[in-house]
Structure formats: C-alpha cells, structure tokens
Amino acid sequence: MRSLQPTNGFTALRREMDRMFDQFWEGGPAPIAGEWTPAIDVSDLKDEIVVKAEVPGIDPKEIQVTLDGQILTLTGEKKYEVEDKDEKHYRMERAMGFFSRHVRLPAPVDEGNVSATFKDGILTVRLHKSKAAKGAAIPVKHE
Numbered sequence: 001m002r003s004l005q006p007t008n009g010f011t012a013l014r015r016e017m018d019r020m021f022d023q024f025w026e027g028g029p030a031p032i033a034g035e036w037t038p039a040i041d042v043s044d045l046k047d048e049i050v051v052k053a054e055v056p057g058i059d060p061k062e063i064q065v066t067l068d069g070q071i072l073t074l075t076g077e078k079k080y081e082v083e084d085k086d087e088k089h090y091r092m093e094r095a096m097g098f099f100s101r102h103v104r105l106p107a108p109v110d111e112g113n114v115s116a117t118f119k120d121g122i123l124t125v126r127l128h129k130s131k132a133a134k135g136a137a138i139p140v141k142h143e
Contacts, residue, residue: 036078036095038123044106049127051103056121057094065116065125070105072125108132 019037043050053074055063063076080096105127113128 036097036099038074038099038101040074040101040103042103042106047129049105049107049109049129051125051127053101053123053125054121055099055118055123058121060118060123063116063118063123065114065123067109067111067114067127070108072103072105072127073100074103074123074125075100 038053038055040054041050041052043052051072051074055074055076055078058076058078062079063074066073066075075098077098078096108130109127110130114125116123116125118124
C-alpha cells in the first residue's frame with residue numbers, strides 16, 4: 001500500500017509557502033536574494049512568552065533583538081567563511097547572508113522585562129507578560 005504522506009519536496013515547498021504567508025501577515029519584508037530565515041518556536045507560558053530561533057554559526061554579537069509593541073524583531077547576518085582563496089565548491093547548501101524575522105507576539109509584554117540568551121546555536125528570548133495580559137480574577141461579593 002502506498003503512503004499518502006507528501007514527499008520531501010512538497011514538505012519543503014509547503015514550509016516555504018507558510019513562511020512567506022507568515023511574513024506577509026506579520027508585516028515582514030519580502031525575501032530577497034542573499035536572505036535566509038531562521039526557524040522559530042513561539043511558546044505562550046503562564047507568565048511569559050518564549051521565542052526560540054535556530055541561528056547556528058552566527059556570532060551572538062551579530063544578532064539584534066528589538067521589541068516594538070507586540071512585534072519582536074530578530075536581525076543579523078551569517079557571514080560566509082573564506083578558508084582558502086583557491087577553494088572550489090561543488091555544493092553549497094548552508095544558508096548565508098542577512099536575516100530579519102518579525103514575530104507578532106500572542107499577548108502584550110512588559111518591554112522592561114525581556115531577556116535574550118544564546119547557546120548551541122539557539123537564540124532564546126524570554127518576554128514577561130504585562131499585568132494586563134495575565135488578567136485578574138475578580139471576586140464576587142455576596143450581599
């Protein structure tokens with residue numbers, strides 16, 4: 001019996017189309033030559049939102065993290081490493097160049113309580129939710 005699972009080519013195409021639609025709806029720039037897009041995870045926890053981005057091979061000093069309202073922007077550049085001027089490439093599949101990723105956060109955050117760490121090629125941004133985002137329980141008084 002044949003599997004109804006899509007082939008790797010279709011999976012990659014779908015992933016790229018999803019990324020393009022995400023950028024369109026989030027107001028991100030259209031991709032151009034020399035750009036690449038790191039994969040991200042966005043988690044909504046009880047008191048914070050955590051964004052993790054795969055940025056292997058990048059010096060953490062080359063990454064900028066900015067927050068404007070509920071839009072988190074990650075930008076940086078993965079530079080091509082020249083090891084030998086006479087080097088001839090038969091295949092180059094690693095993404096290089098500038099990246100800019102805009103993420104609309106699922107809840108308002110406290111702009112003064114944001115941290116970013118980098119370990120093993122993963123950038124982790126922790127954004128604590130604002131008091132308004134957490135909501136408040138309102139007790140019902142009995143009369």
